[in-house]
Amino acid sequence: MYIYLNNDFIEADKAVVHVSDLAIQRGYGIFDFFRVMDNVPLFLEDYIDRFYASAKTMRLDVPMEREAFKSTLFELIKKNNLPMSGIKVILTGGYSPDGFRISKPNLIIQQAAFLFPPDTVQPKGVKIITHEYVREMPTVKTINYLTGIWTLKKMEEQGAVDVLYQMRGEVTEFPRCNFFIVKQDGAVATPAKNILKGITRKHVLALAAKKFTVKEEIITLNDIAQAREAFMTSTTKRIIPIVQVDDKPVGDGKPGQITLTLLHDLIALEREEREKYKAVSA
Numbered sequence: 001m002y003i004y005l006n007n008d009f010i011e012a013d014k015a016v017v018h019v020s021d022l023a024i025q026r027g028y029g030i031f032d033f034f035r036v037m038d039n040v041p042l043f044l045e046d047y048i049d050r051f052y053a054s055a056k057t058m059r060l061d062v063p064m065e066r067e068a069f070k071s072t073l074f075e076l077i078k079k080n081n082l083p084m085s086g087i088k089v090i091l092t093g094g095y096s097p098d099g100f101r102i103s104k105p106n107l108i109i110q111q112a113a114f115l116f117p118p119d120t121v122q123p124k125g126v127k128i129i130t131h132e133y134v135r136e137m138p139t140v141k142t143i144n145y146l147t148g149i150w151t152l153k154k155m156e157e158q159g160a161v162d163v164l165y166q167m168r169g170e171v172t173e174f175p176r177c178n179f180f181i182v183k184q185d186g187a188v189a190t191p192a193k194n195i196l197k198g199i200t201r202k203h204v205l206a207l208a209a210k211k212f213t214v215k216e217e218i219i220t221l222n223d224i225a226q227a228r229e230a231f232m233t234s235t236t237k238r239i240i241p242i243v244q245v246d247d248k249p250v251g252d253g254k255p256g257q258i259t260l261t262l263l264h265d266l267i268a269l270e271r272e273e274r275e276k277y278k279a280v281s282a
């Protein structure tokens, strides 16, 4: 298994970064994560856009242009030949002489096997809890998951699978997922502000717009109490129905029909994307 580190493809267990890196000293860095299906990176352009945007906001220079970056990713995919996998791209603050100032960033690209359950398995609904917090740089995919990791214990103690951030009653996102509700009138709504704009969120919004009314707006805890359905989205989870928030059931307490329709449509879109890419590269 190879890892890409700065200019080299290195055997995974030989890839090392010095402890003076700002990622270690101050938790300063960004990353992104996308899936590879049958050796095809899904929705790659979206993830690259977000990676460069995160780097820019955090004042980190990606050490290569977009086309060279893409070629490097394809070379890694070829070398590792892990048809069903995930790729994580990390850009750190670099080796800081004073432990505080940004230096030349280190670029790390890792690949690991990643498999979904078969498409025929319907996801079970999950319980989530809420926690008062807004991420410090919500539009950026930073490597800082301090509150998400810290709240794991609270989550486990309450038998929940994730923690939805809220501030003064307005909900935003999970540490690693976006949040949606289906309102009483059947509209599909998701928070508009103080979030990372997930790539799955983007595709789910586009799919939902073909069949339902969609809204990007403020969503409150009260809106959730009135909602018919709720679900979460991410690259690693696709769409997971939410059937309980804190101690209250969502709707009738079962995975909702619109949620399951959107999951079905998302799986179909992934297949289309893979086939489209194969057709282009054939």
Ligand SMILES: Cc1ncc(COP(=O)(O)O)c(C=O)c1O
Pocket (backbone or CB within 6 Å): 141, 173, 174, 175, 176, 177, 178, 195, 196, 197, 198, 199, 200, 201, 233, 234, 235, 236
């Ligand atoms: C804070 C945050 N929100 C949302 C998401 C979901 O984004 P995506 O659908 O691009 O995986 C992530 C992904 O890790 C995240 O870190």
